[in-house]
Amino acid sequence: MIVKELDRLEPSDKFEQAGYYAESQLAFYLKREFKDDPQFLIFNNLRLVKANDVCQIDHLVLHRYGMVIIESKSVTTRVEVNEHGEWKRWFNNAWQGMPSPILQAQRQGKFLKDYLENHVETLLNKNLLGNQTHFTKMPIDVLVAISDSGIINRPQNEKLDLVCKADQVPDKVKAIATEYRKKDSLFNLSLEIPYEFAKDEIPRISQFLLTSHKPAATHKKTVSVAPKDIQKPEIKNKPIIKEAKPTAKNICSHCQSLNLSILYVHSYFFKCNDCSKNTAIKNICPSCGDREKVRKSSLQFFTECEKCGTSRLFHTNSTNT
Numbered sequence: 001m002i003v004k005e006l007d008r009l010e011p012s013d014k015f016e017q018a019g020y021y022a023e024s025q026l027a028f029y030l031k032r033e034f035k036d037d038p039q040f041l042i043f044n045n046l047r048l049v050k051a052n053d054v055c056q057i058d059h060l061v062l063h064r065y066g067m068v069i070i071e072s073k074s075v076t077t078r079v080e081v082n083e084h085g086e087w088k089r090w091f092n093n094a095w096q097g098m099p100s101p102i103l104q105a106q107r108q109g110k111f112l113k114d115y116l117e118n119h120v121e122t123l124l125n126k127n128l129l130g131n132q133t134h135f136t137k138m139p140i141d142v143l144v145a146i147s148d149s150g151i152i153n154r155p156q157n158e159k160l161d162l163v164c165k166a167d168q169v170p171d172k173v174k175a176i177a178t179e180y181r182k183k184d185s186l187f188n189l190s191l192e193i194p195y196e197f198a199k200d201e202i203p204r205i206s207q208f209l210l211t212s213h214k215p216a217a218t219h220k221k222t223v224s225v226a227p228k229d230i231q232k233p234e235i236k237n238k239p240i241i242k243e244a245k246p247t248a249k250n251i252c253s254h255c256q257s258l259n260l261s262i263l264y265v266h267s268y269f270f271k272c273n274d275c276s277k278n279t280a281i282k283n284i285c286p287s288c289g290d291r292e293k294v295r296k297s298s299l300q301f302f303t304e305c306e307k308c309g310t311s312r313l314f315h316t317n318s319t320n321t
Contacts, residue, residue, distance in 0.1 A: 002031050003062075003206055006044040006286060007215055014251045014258060022074035023058055024286050026145050026166045030059060031289040033170035039063060040173065041206050048115055049214045055111040056216075059145075061173050062206060065180035065196055066139035067112070068173050071105040072166070075150035076253040081163065083155040092256075102162055105142035113138065115212075116205070123204050138195055141176050145169050149253055250315060253279045261317050262301050268294045270315075285310070 006027040009020045027044045034040045043060040059070035073079070078090040079098075087098045116123060116135045124133045145166045146152055154160045164172055183194040197205070251258055252272040259273040262281070270279040283292040285305040292303040292312075299317045304310065 001038050001040065002035055002042045002044075003210055004043040004046060004213065008286065014256055017251060018074040018076070018256070019072070022072040022145070022147050022166070024284060025147065025282070026059060026070065026072050026169060027286075028284050028289045029167055029170055030061075034061075034173075035289075040177070041202070043209060043213075046209060047214050047216060048111070048209075048212055050111070050115055050118075053111070055108050055115070057108050057112070060112075060209070062202065062209075063173075063177045063180075064202070065177060065184070065194060066141070067109075068141045068143060068176055069105045069108050069112070070143045070145055070169060070173075071101040071108075072145050073101055073147070073150075075146045076256075078151040078153060079146060080153035081155055081160060083158065101144045102142060105144065109140035109142060112140065116208075119208065123208060124201055125198050139180070143169060143172055250279075250281075252277065260315070262296075262315055264296075268296075268301070283314075 006023060009016070023045060030042050030044070034042055041062040043057070043062070046057045046060050048055045048057075057069055058072040061068040061070070075089060080088050080090075080095075085100055085102070087100050088095045089098050090096075113135050116138075120134055121132060124135070126132050142162060144163045146163065148166050150165070152160075152163055152165075154163070161172075180194055180196075184196060250260055250270060252260060252270065252275060254277040255272060255275040257272055257274040260270045260279070261273060262268055263271045268281050270281060272279065281294065283294055283303045284290075285292050285303075285308055287308050287310075288305065290305060290307050292305045295302045295304055295311070299319065300313055301315045301317070303312050303314050
């Protein structure tokens with residue numbers, strides 16, 4: 001179930017645009033898989049503030065046995081991890097070092113535990129002996145999601161299961177919860193007692209995280225609702241009358257150039273005027289996750305979502321195209 005949608009962002013450069021697209025891509029996969037599943041509560045782009053410290057979590061999944069933090073990375077070329085856990089990416093025809101997104105997500109997990117522990121008395125129940133339970137033993141798993149078009153070079157003799165393509169994330173999340181469920185089974189011979197939220201704790205934690213979100217100044221906050229208030233939207237055959245602000249310029253998935261033109265052969269696609277390679281137009285509505293239609297008007301191209309009733313200018317061809 002989607003508790004918090006992805007905040008709207010107006011990227012200021014091509015790198016921010018690429019990062020936002022990666023988050024939108026994963027938000028779409030999570031919504032498609034879990035929108036009707038109350039066992040998994042999804043928070044997209046959750047930003048928490050404590051004193052002078054800020055924690056920005058791309059995607060958070062709350063489930064019965066803990067949480068999963070998913071770090072989205074825009075990698076349209078190659079990313080490589082060596083046996084020491086060191087990361088590098090292929091960019092501008094050269095390898096460049098980059099911080100480990102696994103460690104980044106783990107730091108976010110520590111922040112999140114501390115943040116929740118500060119409110120433990122109102123969020124978690126006491127046990128049968130009257131002692132307060134805590135978040136300190138709550139498992140927080142991490143995943144790193146690479147763009148669908150990226151290539152992952154893994155260390156030799158290591159699967160590095162924490163890193164995967166964006167479209168694999170929903171299955172990874174379900175597999176994590178299944179492993180905890182097996183440990184909680186009556187047939188489990190292990191003496192280990194798994195961590196587990198009480199039924200009344202999950203709604204409290206979910207509502208607390210939702211109200212604790214502090215959007216950055218560059219973001220426009222979308223309307224988010226608690227799980228109990230979520231209703232399926234009523235779809236009516238109304239004409240598209242809402243106008244949304246144009247999105248930032250699109251980029252070539254091969255050379256990161258902004259010099260693109262839209263062409264049509266069976267369907268619309270981007271043609272890079274610098275490297276001459278093609279980039280698919282993945283017109284996904286950032287609000288509802290449905291596929292948008294492309295409408296051409298002279299040199300301008302619009303994406304339109306029938307469900308949300310929006311029309312958005314997303315590209316203008318040059319007169320030399």
